[in-house]
Amino acid sequence: MRSGLDEDFHKRGFGDGLAELGHEDRDGWHLWQKGLERRVDSCMSAGFHGSRQDSARPFQPLAFLKSSSTLRPLPASGAQKRPFSLHFLMTPRVRFAPSPTGDLHVGGGRTALFNWLFARQTGGTFILRIEDTDGARNTEEAQRGIVKGLRWLGLDWDEGPEVGGPHGPYFQSQRKAIYDAYLAKLEAAGRVYTEENGAVRFKFSRTAITVHDLVCGDVTFAPTEEPDMTIRRPDGSYIFHFVNVVDDIEMRMTHVFRGEDHLSNTWKHIDLFHALGATPPTYAHIPLILNPDGSKMSKRDAGSAIEHSYIHEGFLPDAVFNYLAMLGWTPRADKEVLTREELAKLFNPADIHSANARFDLQKCQWFNAQFLRALSPEALLNASLPFLTSAGLVIGDEAMAAAAVYSVKEKVSLLKEIPAWVHYFFREDYPFETDVMEKLKAKPENANLLKAAQTALGQAAEWSESSVHGAIEAAAKDAGVKTGALMPLLRAALSGQSRGPNVATIAHLVGQESTLRRIDRTLSEALG
RNA sequence: GACCCCUUCGUCUAGCGGUUAGGACACAUCCCUUUCACGGAUGCGACACGGGUUCGAUUCCCGUAGGGGUCGCCA
Numbered sequence: 136m137r138s139g140l141d142e143d144f145h146k147r148g149f150g151d152g153l154a155e156l157g158h159e160d161r162d163g164w165h166l167w168q169k170g171l172e173r174r175v176d177s178c179m180s181a182g183f184h185g186s187r188q189d190s191a192r193p194f195q196p197l198a199f200l201k202s203s204s205t206l207r208p209l210p211a212s213g214a215q216k217r218p219f220s221l222h223f224l225m226t227p228r229v230r231f232a233p234s235p236t237g238d239l240h241v242g243g244g245r246t247a248l249f250n251w252l253f254a255r256q257t258g259g260t261f262i263l264r265i266e267d268t269d270g271a272r273n274t275e276e277a278q279r280g281i282v283k284g285l286r287w288l289g290l291d292w293d294e295g296p297e298v299g300g301p302h303g304p305y306f307q308s309q310r311k312a313i314y315d316a317y318l319a320k321l322e323a324a325g326r327v328y329t330e331e332n333g334a335v336r337f338k339f340s341r342t343a344i345t346v347h348d349l350v351c352g353d354v355t356f357a358p359t360e361e362p363d364m365t366i367r368r369p370d371g372s373y374i375f376h377f378v379n380v381v382d383d384i385e386m387r388m389t390h391v392f393r394g395e396d397h398l399s400n401t402w403k404h405i406d407l408f409h410a411l412g413a414t415p416p417t418y419a420h421i422p423l424i425l426n427p428d429g430s431k432m433s434k435r436d437a438g439s440a441i442e443h444s445y446i447h448e449g450f451l452p453d454a455v456f457n458y459l460a461m462l463g464w465t466p467r468a469d470k471e472v473l474t475r476e477e478l479a480k481l482f483n484p485a486d487i488h489s490a491n492a493r494f495d496l497q498k499c500q501w502f503n504a505q506f507l508r509a510l511s512p513e514a515l516l517n518a519s520l521p522f523l524t525s526a527g528l529v530i531g532d533e534a535m536a537a538a539a540v541y542s543v544k545e546k547v548s549l550l551k552e553i554p555a556w557v558h559y560f561f562r563e564d565y566p567f568e569t570d571v572m573e574k575l576k577a578k579p580e581n582a583n584l585l586k587a588a589q590t591a592l593g594q595a596a597e598w599s600e601s602s603v604h605g606a607i608e609a610a611a612k613d614a615g616v617k618t619g620a621l622m623p624l625l626r627a628a629l630s631g632q633s634r635g636p637n638v639a640t641i642a643h644l645v646g647q648e649s650t651l652r653r654i655d656r657t658l659s660e661a662l663g
Numbered sequence: 664g665a666c667c668c669c670u671u672c673g674u675c676u677a678g679c680g681g682u683u684a685g686g687a688c689a690c691a692u693c694c695c696u697u698u699c700a701c702g703g704a705u706g707c708g709a710c711a712c713g714g715g716u717u718c719g720a721u722u723c724c725c726g727u728a729g730g731g732g733u734c735g736c737c738a
Contacts, residue, residue, distance in 0.1 A: 234738045266738060319726035334736055351668065360665085360732065368736045375738045399667050420668085421733090427674075429730060458675095461687095465676060471687060488676085490669050491731055498675065498688045508701080545701040556699090607697095623696035634699035 147205035205389040206408045227259030227389045231285075231292070232379065234266045235277040238440035239284025240323045241494070242394060242424050242432065249421055250390045251290045252460065263295030267308045268378055284441035287452050288459075289475060295388075302386040307378050313375045315410060316370040317335060317381045318366070326410045333369035336362075337377070337407065344402040349419035349484045351395075364403055376400065380407040386458045392484070395420040395491070419484050422463045422491045429493060438496050449522055449550030451510075462492045472505045488629045489509040504548035512541035519553045528556035535560070540643055542636035562643060563653060567631040567661055573659045576628055582662045585624055589654040596646045604639035628657035 169591070231247035233239070241244045247263075252263035265278055282296065292302025303551040304310060318335065322631050345355040366377035373424075383391065408415040438444045445455050456475050461517045465488070466473065466481035471479070510518065516530075516537040523530060523540075530536045538562040540553055547553055559565040563595040566574070575581055591610035593600055624639050629650065635641065642650045 217715055232738090236738085268738080281676060330736095332736085334738095358664075359734095365736050370736090371738090379738085394732095395668065396732055397738095418731070422669080425731075427703070431731075461675070463675095469686095471675095488669095492676090495674050495688070504701095543700090546699060616699090619697045627697065632698090636699090638697065 138489075147166060173473075185232075186647055211285065227254060227257045228262065228387050228388050229254050229259060229384065229392060230262035230264050230383075230388055231290075232266050232382070235274065235281055236266075237277045238280045238434075238442045240432075240434065241439055241441065241444075241459065244284060244288055244290075244441055244455075245462060246298070246392060246394055247285055247290050247422065248288065248456065248459055249419075249484075249549070250465070251394060252479050253390065253484060254293070255479040256482045259262045259389075260293045260301075261303060262300070262388075263292040264386070265296060265306045265308075265380060266375065266379065268308055268373055268375065271615075277420075280442060283575075285444055286443065288456055289452055307373075307382065308379070310382070311371075313385060314367075314381055317377075317384075320411055321366075323623075324410060327364075327366070334365050335367035337364045337366045337410070339363055339403070340406050340409070344396075344405050345572065346398070346401045346405065348398070348401075349390075349417060350381055350422075350487045350489050351398060351420055355400075359402070373620070376403055380404050383416060384408070384411060384413045390417045390419065392419045392421055392460065393422050395423055395489075413563075419487060422488055424462060425491050425493045427495065432494060438494050438499070447551075449502050449552065450499070450503050451506045451518060451550070454506040455499065457497040457506070458502045462494070463488050470622060472502065500548040504545075507548065507550070508511060508544050510544070512537035515540050517545060519550045522551050523554055523557075523561075524556065528558055530561065535644055542640050542644070546634075547638075556635065559632070563649060563656065565631040567627070567657075568633060570629060571633050572661055573626045575624065576631070581624055582658060583656055584614055584616065585628055586663070588621060588625055589651055592642065592647065592654075593648065593651055598643065600637075600639045600643040603642045603650075607639065625654075627661075629653050 185329055221505065229250040230249050233242075233243050233247075253259065263306065265281070267278065280294075281522065284294070292298060294302060295305040299322070318327065321337065328333050328338065329335050339359055339361070341358045343355055343357055345353050362377060364377055365373075366374050368374065401418060401420070404516050406414045425434055426436050432439050434440060441455075453475065455504075457471075457473055457478070460473075460478050460482075464482075467480060467483070468477070468481055516533065517541050520530075539557045543553065543556040546556055554570045588607060588610045591613075593601065593605045607617050607621060607625065610620045614621070622638050623633065626635060626641070627633065629638065629641050645653070
């Protein structure tokens with residue numbers, strides 16, 4: 136979608152790649168290139184990231200121009216220019232490229248999330264590519280875990296497995312012919328050699344290579360002394376570094392958001408891009424997620440796996456999405472609880488932190504509690520259904536069930552806690568908790584109090600929450616006790632528990648007949 | 664061992680040379696209240712250390728220490 140001006144701009148050579156930036160002022164951004172100045176009205180993702188390393192190149196700008204305005208000769212004055220790379224007539228293409236190792240790891244989930252956020256914000260394309268080059272340890276089952284985790288988080292992809300796309304196949308195990316062709320290019324360029332056993336190595340250029348990173352700034356690596364990199368095994372299968380670069384070229388990636396653990400190897404990738412005559416994408420190496428004690432988070436650690444730690448524990452996708460997005464990035468907003476749409480709108484790679492972050496399960500649960508409370512009764516019931524079912528509860532009346540779970544929503548932070556709070560709504564043979572039983576038996580007059588309440592409730596002509604409440608108050612008054620003395624007894628009788636929603640709410644929801652039966656049962660079983 | 668990244672309350676963070684160093688989670692106290700919660704209020708609590716630069720450093724520079732990462736025919 137290029138405007139005429141953009142087209143003109145493009146014709147004059149303002150393509151992707153290196154441009155120069157003048158300055159930012161009230162009029163917007165002034166970009167300078169090839170003797171012309173272009174003023175930019177609006178930018179998506181406006182922002183600059185200061186480079187800590189090289190003060191001569193202090194900014195690594197990030198701009199996706201939406202509209203353009205004037206195009207005029209560059210002023211002759213020697214205003215300072217700052218070089219930067221900019222893909223400004225191109226919609227971004229980003230990808231998440233996991234190797235299928237089973238359950239989606241939170242670190243991977245967040246990497247996918249940042250890519251997704253960026254794509255959704257800029258109107259770009261988000262691609263899922265499965266890096267299953269290591270046939271020995273990759274299984275279809277493992278790949279399903281990744282897909283399930285991404286779908287659960289709501290990270291939909293525009294190209295990739297299950298949805299297809301123009302640059303497929305999206306499994307590296309199916310792209311051998313492409314890699315062979317690229318290997319031929321390297322051979323033609325004299326950049327590879329084959330070892331005696333058949334392994335193929337890539338000849339490093341052994342020059343200094345600078346990574347221009349949106350997060351880390353410019354990072355320069357001195358000419359390497361490492362041995363040349365193997366890119367193909369003797370059995371003909373290819374190595375990660377090579378296929379990763381080839382696919383990023385083939386799939387036209389403009390940006391790569393990935394974990395900081397890749398930063399140290401990025402010079403190798405850039406070397407490959409250059410050897411293949413391609414321009415490297417813009418990189419953004421995002422900080423890692425650490426355990427609460429600062430150690431590296433691995434598969435076995437709490438909170439590390441999407442399905443095991445979140446889906447099964449009763450987290451809501453939106454909450455995990457929100458929490459993960461805030462780990463390593465702070466949106467410029469006056470609140471923390473944000474929807475994925477709001478996060479996508481606010482996302483700015485320039486605001487990504489460069490320091491690793493520790494995982495805090497409590498805060499993640501807090502986010503979950505926030506989203507839980509915002510759910511409608513129907514949505515809450517729907518979300519808790521798997522947990523209610525696995526607790527053996529049978530839902531008869533859905534409206535009642537929805538009201539029941541809704542009545543305890545601010546008492547829990549995880550869906551899996553809900554059954555323990557609502558089980559008595561769905562059955563009348565609930566157990567009496569030990570302390571509840573003791574409390575009931577503590578005073579002989581409790582039985583009479585309950586009987587009085589039962590009589591009053593039995594006589595209620597109307598069965599609304601307020602009428603129930605009124606009947607209980609009246610019964611307490613007649614019996615000469617405070618309402619606050621009767622309520623706990625009734626709560627015990629109706630639920631077998633000492634805590635829960637309002638007593639009147641419970642009675643109202645289970646109905647008049649059940650309420651009376653529950654008191655009968657208490658009288659005979661707990662006080663009999 | 665070499666190289667790379669990082670360092671503000673316990674945790675996530677705001678800050679971009681001059682602030683009583685702000686917020687959120689957690690924790691504590693109080694209020695609300697039929698319980699448990701929610702909510703509200705208050706409190707606790709941080710610039711890793713040492714040198715510079717500067718009238719002035721949390722902020723800029725250099726070291727040190729500490730944490731993390733990378734150096735695979737894993738991805």
